Amino acid sequence: MSETASHPSAPHGTRRERIEAILRRELLPTTIEIQNDSARHAHHAGAKALGSGGETHFNVAITSARFNGLNRVARHRLVNDLLAEEFSSGLHALSLVLHGEETP
Incomplete structure (x- = not known):
């Protein structure tokens, strides 16, 4: 995995x-783990437009x-908020699996 220190307002590197x-x-x-799943959606009209x-x-x-102490909706909201600039510049969809490190 890349250790790129890009900032969302500085458009270097790939999305x-x-x-x-x-x-x-x-x-x-x-x-x-981050997987680019765009190729599977390239034929969609929305993806072509973006x-x-x-x-x-x-x-x-x-x-x-x-993520500890956050419910599923709060975890998703946190990630979506962190990536708001990416969404505003063409990111269309994220499939998220988010786990905390709670100890039993």
């Missing part, structure tokens, strides 16, 4: 690299202590 940099910086995850080099759909799985 995937920017997403990973933001999530690593803000969530300090113990695990993170363009953005084809980087419009991603699958993201994260384990982070930042």
Whole structure:
């Protein structure tokens, strides 16, 4: 995985690299997996209109202590808020699997 230190307002690197940099910086995850799923959606009218080099759909799985005590909706809201600039510049969809590091 890339350790790119891009900032969302500085459009360097690929969207995937920017997403990973933001999530690593803000969530300090113990695990993170990001898969670009855009090719499966390239034929959709919305994806064609958005363009953005084809980087419009991603699958993201994260384990982070930042999710401890948050319900599923709050976890999703946190990630979506962190990626707001990416959504405003062409990111169309995220499939999220978000786990806390709660100990039993």
